[in-house]
Amino acid sequence: MSETKSDRRISRRSFLKGTAAVTGAAALTGIGVTEAAARTAIPRKWNLEADVVILGFGGAGACAAIEAAERGARVLVLEKQPEAKLINNTRMSGGIYHCPDPTGDRAALKEYAKAMFSGENIPWKLEGEQPEWSDGLAEAWAEYAPQNVDFLQKLDPQYKTVGFSAFAGAAFPKFPGAKDCKYRVFGSTFTGQASFNEATMNKPKMEKMNGEAFFYVLAEGARKKGVRIVYETPAKRLVQNDRGEVIGVIAAKKGGGEVAVRARKGVVITTGGYEYSKAMRKAFLEGPGVEGWAFYGSPDNTGDGIAMAMAVGAGLAKVGKAASRIITAVPLRYHGLKAGLITPAVGRPNAIVVDNYGDRYAAEHLVTKDPSRYFFYKEAVKFDILELIYPRVPSWFVFDETLRSTFTITNLGISTAGFGIVPWSKDNMDAVRRGWILQGNSIEEIAAKIRNHPENRKLMDSQRLVKAVAGFNESCAKGKDETFGRLAATLKPVEKAPFYALPLYPGGPNTKGGIAANAAREVLTWEGKPIPRLYTAGEISSALKFVYQGGGNLTECIVFGRIAGKNAAALKPWK
Numbered sequence: 001m002s003e004t005k006s007d008r009r010i011s012r013r014s015f016l017k018g019t020a021a022v023t024g025a026a027a028l029t030g031i032g033v034t035e036a037a038a039r040t041a042i043p044r045k046w047n048l049e050a051d052v053v054i055l056g057f058g059g060a061g062a063c064a065a066i067e068a069a070e071r072g073a074r075v076l077v078l079e080k081q082p083e084a085k086l087i088n089n090t091r092m093s094g095g096i097y098h099c100p101d102p103t104g105d106r107a108a109l110k111e112y113a114k115a116m117f118s119g120e121n122i123p124w125k126l127e128g129e130q131p132e133w134s135d136g137l138a139e140a141w142a143e144y145a146p147q148n149v150d151f152l153q154k155l156d157p158q159y160k161t162v163g164f165s166a167f168a169g170a171a172f173p174k175f176p177g178a179k180d181c182k183y184r185v186f187g188s189t190f191t192g193q194a195s196f197n198e199a200t201m202n203k204p205k206m207e208k209m210n211g212e213a214f215f216y217v218l219a220e221g222a223r224k225k226g227v228r229i230v231y232e233t234p235a236k237r238l239v240q241n242d243r244g245e246v247i248g249v250i251a252a253k254k255g256g257g258e259v260a261v262r263a264r265k266g267v268v269i270t271t272g273g274y275e276y277s278k279a280m281r282k283a284f285l286e287g288p289g290v291e292g293w294a295f296y297g298s299p300d301n302t303g304d305g306i307a308m309a310m311a312v313g314a315g316l317a318k319v320g321k322a323a324s325r326i327i328t329a330v331p332l333r334y335h336g337l338k339a340g341l342i343t344p345a346v347g348r349p350n351a352i353v354v355d356n357y358g359d360r361y362a363a364e365h366l367v368t369k370d371p372s373r374y375f376f377y378k379e380a381v382k383f384d385i386l387e388l389i390y391p392r393v394p395s396w397f398v399f400d401e402t403l404r405s406t407f408t409i410t411n412l413g414i415s416t417a418g419f420g421i422v423p424w425s426k427d428n429m430d431a432v433r434r435g436w437i438l439q440g441n442s443i444e445e446i447a448a449k450i451r452n453h454p455e456n457r458k459l460m461d462s463q464r465l466v467k468a469v470a471g472f473n474e475s476c477a478k479g480k481d482e483t484f485g486r487l488a489a490t491l492k493p494v495e496k497a498p499f500y501a502l503p504l505y506p507g508g509p510n511t512k513g514g515i516a517a518n519a520a521r522e523v524l525t526w527e528g529k530p531i532p533r534l535y536t537a538g539e540i541s542s543a544l545k546f547v548y549q550g551g552g553n554l555t556e557c558i559v560f561g562r563i564a565g566k567n568a569a570a571l572k573p574w575k
């Protein structure tokens with residue numbers, strides 16, 4: 001993977017020849033001259049080389065690397081972050097993934113997966129829109145997903161799974177195949193336990209849990225297979241030859257300048273979503289995508305791979321989709337965007353959610369319950385077509401002293417609090433002192449504080465909030481929420497002063513849409529044609545375009561990461 005003699009032979013002459021050939025090919029293939037001329041020129045000299053070059057060392061990149069290396073390919077991964085501080089979404093995650101029982105009915109499993117991916121096999125649904133490859137995607141899921149536990153335990157026999165009653169089985173029991181596919185969902189651990197409230201980042205291996213354990217297995221697995229990882233080297237542009245094949249990558253070099261990396265067989269883009277790209281959030285998300293949304297994963301997922309793929313003609317698919325609900329965020333900014341926090345306190349007793357006027361609008365437990373928690377954002381981005389505002393952006397989490405003193409608003413073991421991106425104390429009081437959580441001695445005082453919050457735009461009506469709290473407390477006394485159907489077990493009143501409020505924004509762990517790709521995980525043009533030698537996997541090109549079952553993203557990191565790595569490794573080197 002070091003510089004080779006043949007690299008140095010790629011002289012200025014061949015560079016110019018390459019450029020001329022691009023223009024010629026453009027005329028033949030009908031690519032516009034401007035577009036062709038905008039292509040990254042073939043470098044005169046390649047600084048690094050491998051068979052398969054992978055962009056981004058998260059779950060999908062690691063799985064692609066492992067599979068390609070197992071098939072004899074020399075693999076190089078370019079990673080944007082420094083090694084000592086590598087914190088990607090995979091590592092920050094809950095470590096939950098699917099591994100259907102291998103003794104389940106495979107045809108049923110395929111149907112269930114297809115329903116989640118596109119809904120095309122559900123007669124009463126309208127979405128879908130990937131009929132050309134949803135069958136192949138589902139076939140791949142049915143083949144690979146039941147191997148997931150084995151795949152991880154082969155990499156590290158000390159790795160253990162753990163079950164969660166809240167996520168067991170098929171989350172969509174009415175979907176075709178759900179009954180017979182023996183769906184199973186697992187968490188990740190070395191300890192035998194999985195607590196989302198205990199941070200295990202950088203702890204010794206046998207103390208790791210959740211995403212920290214999951215990513216450890218993959219990262220070490222890749223290293224043991226001889227995969228070379230080059231850190232602090234973000235990929236910037238893809239290099240195509242005159243046949244449109246992707247033959248390399250230009251990356252920013254640590255310390256300045258650029259590095260040209262030749263990919264003899266193929267390139268796999270696994271750079272994660274666009275959670276921290278202001279421009280892409282503006283372009284793709286419903287409503288105010290910059291200030292009105294938040295994500296609680298890695299600030300380094302800035303949509304780079306989407307931009308790079310688009311520059312070589314990739315099409316996009318369901319880019320506005322996100323595995324999202326409503327979450328809180330704080331004014332600590334990364335790339336100019338507020339940092340989000342996983343917010344499991346929503347839907348708990350002694351708390352309600354109201355819109356900017358002070359009215360409840362949904363059964364709050366749906367925000368955090370599976371599977372509705374992956375779609376709840378759609379309730380929050382509702383647009384008032386008469387007033388021309390988003391009355392639920394942000395929404396407001398209003399709670400009392402009982403909740404504040406007994407439940408930590410966020411998880412301290414995973415996500416931004418677990419990985420030191422946002423400071424948070426177990427008793428929530430740090431956030432009160434910082435002014436992130438508003439505090440008041442009465443509901444009227446809380447209403448006034450919300451009204452003075454710039455994001456409320458003076459919409460809060462104290463009387464409406466007082467009425468909402470009183471109505472909710474009456475439902476608690478009756479043991480039944482007749483208006484919204486809030487889960488009876490969570491009906492405990494908001495009554496003990498002081499009271500608190502936090503803004504809640506549409507958002508969650510990650511975006512789910514991006515680069516269009518088929519079942520072989522080849523990146524596709526808008527016309528649906530594969531861009532030669534270019535593959536993708538992970539949340540940047542999620543297969544889960546219709547609905548989402550918790551654990552789906554890590555599952556696809558393994559399933560489609562492996563497929564992308566396998567297919568790239570199987571190519572003959574370009575000449």
Ligand SMILES: Cc1cc2nc3c(=O)[nH]c(=O)nc-3n(C[C@H](O)[C@H](O)[C@H](O)COP(=O)(O)OP(=O)(O)OC[C@H]3O[C@@H](n4cnc5c(N)ncnc54)[C@H](O)[C@@H]3O)c2cc1C
Nearest residue numbers: 056058059060080089090094096235297538539551553554
């Ligand atoms: C807190 C949290 C909890 C979650 N829990 C779960 C769960 O339990 N189960 C589940 O299935 N899903 C979960 N998810 C979602 C899931 O973790 C992600 O969708 C998944 O890990 C994405 O993997 P990935 O490899 O696509 O991206 P990532 O793991 O984010 O990796 C992308 C990598 O690309 C690098 N990169 C970015 N740009 C460049 C560039 N230009 N050049 C080189 N490298 C670049 C990044 O630094 C990063 O290392 C959770 C997410 C979060 C944030």
